[in-house]
Amino acid sequence: MSFEVHVEGIEVPDDVRSRLTADDVAARLARKDATLWGPEAESEAAIRLGWLDLPTSSRSLVEQLAQLREQLQAEGLDRVVLCGMGGSSLAPEVICRTAGVPLVVLDTTDPGQVAAAMTDLERTVVVISSKSGGTVETDSQRRAFQAAFAEAGLDEGQVGARFVVVTDPDSPLSETAAAMGARAVFLADPTVGGRYSALTAFGLVPSALAGVDVGALLDDAEELAEQLAQPDNPAFELGLVLGAAAAQGRDKLALADTQRGSGIEGFGDWAEQLVAESTGKEGRGILPVVLESATAPGSAADDTLLALVGTDAPPAAPSLAVTGPLGAQFLGWEYATAVAGRVLGINPFDQPNVTESKENTSAILDAGLPDEQPLATIGAIEVRGSGGVLDGVDLSAHDGVALALDALLAAVPDRGYLAVMAYLDRLADASAADLRSALAARTARAVTFGWGPRFLHSTGQYHKGGPQAGAFLQVTGAIGTDLPVPERPFTFGGLQAAQAAGDRKALADRGRPLLHLHLTDRAAGIGQLLAALA
Incomplete structure (x- = not known):
């Protein structure tokens, strides 16, 4: 085809x-003419066009990965967990879902989802994937898996052999991989940006180890490349x-x-x-x-x-x-x-606003979470708001949650959009995704849905740098059992809360309407939200 x-x-x-x-x-x-997007974009474009060569330049990976998979399978390591964010995780997830092969994708800081991924350790190999090598989510996940393998009785050499690393040359992660004795390290093409990296080692390594014929992917891409x-x-x-x-x-x-x-x-x-x-x-x-x-x-x-x-x-x-x-x-x-x-007239290769929420998160981890008292607690939902979204709303009414949601929908500008941002467990709390269609049925405006923090590596750029025509619903949830991040002064739950708070600050600084609903009981709160929209 x-x-x-x-x-x-x-x-x-x-x-x-x-x-x-x-x-x-x-x-x-x-x-690969870097002048196509104007003089201001030229320097960035000059180091971001390597994706055009990937149908041929990635060929050398195919046999290497086949041999590595065979080696892992012979040792009984047939469960692949991918720790990565954004461009490091989205392509492998699509590749494996389409091929029908199992791959555990861990692109979250939710402690429940992280803990659920750290099972079946006796048959697990972990792919740590980060272009920059400094992604806080991925670094935290790596630390948690290293500790879990050690607690399961593996010695230092055996622990290192459970990791395969994908990163850019000379990144901090390449040094960490050497220090921990990772089984294999794949250095990706540094002239390919993360979101264009589907056919680099970032997309191919976890997919091939999970059992996908990645050579066929390259064949199909090469057929198109010949026409471009x-x-x-x-x-x-x-x-x-x-x-x-x-x-x-x-x-x-x-x-x-x-x-x-x-x-x-x-x-x-x-x-x-x-x-x-x-x-x-x-x-x-x-x-x-x-x-x-x-x-x-x-x-x-x-x-x-x-x-x-x-x-x-x-x-x-x-x-x-x-x-x-x-x-x-x-x-x-x-x-x-x-x-x-x-x-x-846009440079398609930079992402000037992505670091803002990251910097906010770092500052909050250092200083502590802001003291944000709820305006009301209604059933299993604590209600907060900023940007004027709740001005004049009677939250004491029996249908206070529905009124808050109505106010948010009314705040969406003409030709604007509503973004739902759920800092929850996308497996255990999967029904939260139903909020998108439920809200979209109530408005003529576009409604998006993103799982936090993974959307920060995706639509987060658009939220801050695109048209300032968005209204935002952030949903957070109480944590049952938190999980420490080894050798770090925060837990996964603390990191997740700081990321949500950092993103709230980025939106508040722009004066955007934001409704923050915190679920004191996740299942009950999601049910309450969907009922309010029914």
Whole structure:
């Protein structure tokens, strides 16, 4: 199956198409011309275009990974846990879900989810994956697994042999890997940014160890790569449509898997990071909205372009459909995002606002959590708010939670969006994800959903750097049993709370409407929220 794009109801203006064609953008991008996005972006782009070579440059990994998997299997290590955030975890999760092979993805600081991953240790190998090598979540997870293996009776050498590390050359993690005696260290191409890294070691190592034929991914990507210099290639067309639609006011991209044809599962979660982090800056950008299905609430708003992955039949206009195998989808959407950046006048390779919440978290870990008393406690929910969202709301009423949610929905600006940010356990508290469709059914505006802190490495850039037209619902929850982070002065629960508080501060500093609901009992609180929206 080849990579193809089918468009319904979106016209690329002649001047946009002719300008990019006259500038030979397709061919220049294929040959990694860093000048495409203007002089201010050139220095960053010059060190961020290695993803175009990956269909061939990653070939050397295939045999290495096959041998390593065979070695691990012979030792009874058949359970793979991936500790990584953002670009280090989203692609492997899609790859393995699509292939139907098990992979435990740990991209959280929730102590319950971390503890649940530290089971079956006798058959577990852990992939520690961090481009910078200093990601606090990943470092904390590594420490917890090292301690757990030691407590299970493994000596120092045996503990090190349970780890495979993926990082950039000369990162702090490469030094840590050597010190701990990691079984294998894979140094990824430093000229590839995290969100473009699906076909680097970050995407391929955990997937191959879990049992995916990663060579086939590269084969499918290479077939598309051979077309990318042509001005009529499908990835170029996709980029033109994404950029033109956003420029025409359809700056929300609703993404849905059809699970037909390609059988790809969970692609929207990966594409969400790619598009949001690449375009959400300078007060502009395309906001991805991952839908539960093609007909879910939010698929047909007047500022939304619906994109279906896995079918060649677009529904009613305006929409597009993208077919092709997963390896080609990765490369095609990366190329298209770079083209859309050119159309919108945005550097698609930097992420200027990502560090803000990280810095806030670090300061809160040092100084302690802020004293934020609830305005009301209603059932299993403590209610707080900022940015004026609860001004005039009578929280003492019997339906105070419903009134608070109504006030938040009313605070979403025209052509704006509502972001639900759940700092919970995405396995044990999975029903919290139902909040997205429940809220979307109540408003004509786009509603997104993200699990914290993983969305901080994804849509978090858009929230801070994109159009300041968002309203925010943050949901946190009481912790049953906390988990220490070895050799650190905080616990996983403390880190999670600091990350949530740091993100609240970043949004409050922008004056954005924010409703913070803390669940004193997670299951009861989620049920109470969904009932209030019913």
